[in-house]
Amino acid sequence: MDRVITLDLEKQTVREINQFLHHDLGESSARVEILNPFGVHNIAVGLDAPVEVDIRGHAGYFTAGMNKQARVTVHGNVGWSVAENIMSGEVRVKGCASECAGASGHGGLVVIEGDASSRCGISMKGCDIVVGGGVGHMSAFMAQAGTLLVCGDAGPSLGDSLYETVIYVGGAIHSLGADAREEPLTADDRATIARLLAAARLERDPGSFKRVASARSLYHWHAGADHKAYS
């Protein structure tokens, strides 16, 4: 990285900072330090450049939302919906994430080094999410594609109404949601887990995870499935 740019949320608004990140980074690669976030919402949303952004402190809702290309690291905790709809690049949270981390993400990698709260990976569409700790209830709800790797425990109704996302859980699973089922771990699964752990820079035994995927019994609408699943 040839340039380091420092932006300070005590001196600039989030709007000014986002507009700078959208339009004024210039052609060459850069590393951006954002100071004093103090839980401000919508920091670094809509990035579309191969830039490295370090947010030094806790950030609010929708941090790094809809990210493309950029590598954003939050050196603290984040509020709801970090990296929602991520398309590519990487968003890493050194602390914990509140609800809906990586919601609807289409591509790229989301790493939560601590715990993630409920609905982590909800509606995900192809991104990978790695959580160093545990995830809360309804995680990967209606998740369509991509992989959710949880090193710790998973809360109630994991993978409810899953489509093609595969979930790996290192700890205990409180309960599975409608149409989610545990399946045997294959050699391919172990390779995927090892790849994701390496990308997330976490060390765990790939063989110690459980695999959860869709039973696909809700893929075709019929009254019987409807009633069985939700009674």
Next chain:
Amino acid sequence: MTPPIRKEESFSFSRQTLEYIHHAAEHGLYEIRGLGAKRQLPTFDDLLFLTASASRYPLEGYREKCATKTVLGTRHAKQPIELEIPITIAGMSFGALSANVKESLGRAATAMGTSTTTGDGGMTPEERKSSKTLVYQCLPSRYGFNPDDLRKADAIEMVIGQGAKPGGGGMLLGQKISPRVAKMRTLPEGIDQRSACRHPDWTGPDDLTIKILELRELTDWRVPIYVKMGATRVREDVKLAVKAGADVVVIDGMQGGTAATQQVFIEHAGIPTLAALPLAVEALDEMNVLGEVQLIISGGIRSGADVAKALALGADAVAIGQGMLMALGCNSDHYTLEGKTHDASGDYAVIGTEPGFCHHCHTGRCPVGITTQSPDLEVRVSPDWGAQRLKNYLQVLTMELTTLARACGKSNVHHLEREDLVALTIEAAAMARVPLAGTSWIPGKS
């Protein structure tokens, strides 16, 4: 001797109800269908204009100027939407509709200087190219939703619900999930696809406030943000949308259409458009944002008279979905291919219906080629033919609207007002807050 046959039909168990119970008992399935509510409801037909006479001064028929320009999204956006007419095209998805139909809608809207809207499943390049003004929906499913298309949009519509199924998500049955639709939605081909009923990244109005700010940040505060809701608790919902920062509120009454949902939803959830509109206007008034936050009403708008009445009751614009499909030949007994007329009744029979009664959009076998992804059917609407039909329809609506406005003495359609209307029924008078015709009585008010 055989006794005389006595036929006494039951109101509670009418032939329609009997058919419903028999069907339920036979199949164990509830009915899924397309379009909107078919039951009889209070509508704009229950209102009449008090056009000019001795006490009011009319403008000359189709000659004197009557402005139709409509500006939406003036509250926060750097670039509000400027439309030539107050009639917009409602959100309908590629998936529910064919690519040819989406292109026809875009071209007709562009020709008439109005906007069209994407739907569940995202934006297609064809519709972006053909639409001068395109509203990009942000739906709970987020199928195909991405920042590149977001930045190409002229406005963003946050969809909380729609009139046909407020509180219910969407359905697109497997027969319509073609390879292209599946790819856009990141789903396996051929499965019955469910669109979520809740947004994935926010739940309540406080989160919505921050979500709207995120969308503004993403688009550098350039484009207006609409919030669309099905008409249920309209007064409260409109206030929450305004509080959350909406530039434009869209209220879709229960007559609003859908490509597929449960019949029980279509007929039994939400309130009629006529009842919803005055509630929305009052909510904006109580929030002191009339004129600052614009209001679009939709759900069963069919004619220029409907548009005029909606504007008189306080809407800034209307959105039309089903009317557009009907202009393309929905429920017609024929379709036109390369200038030749072809009988479609056999194709209606294949899906178990007849022209005039069809609501079978969910089957994907639309006999006139509108709500389909099948190559053999979608050719029945060519973009050239479709765009011309839709333009004609929009033109007629606009001419009817201005004719009524002029007769009420207005040189601008937005000057139509509640005072120009009376109601034919007590229900309509109560809902629209206008006097019952021939009286000064507004039920609940005077």
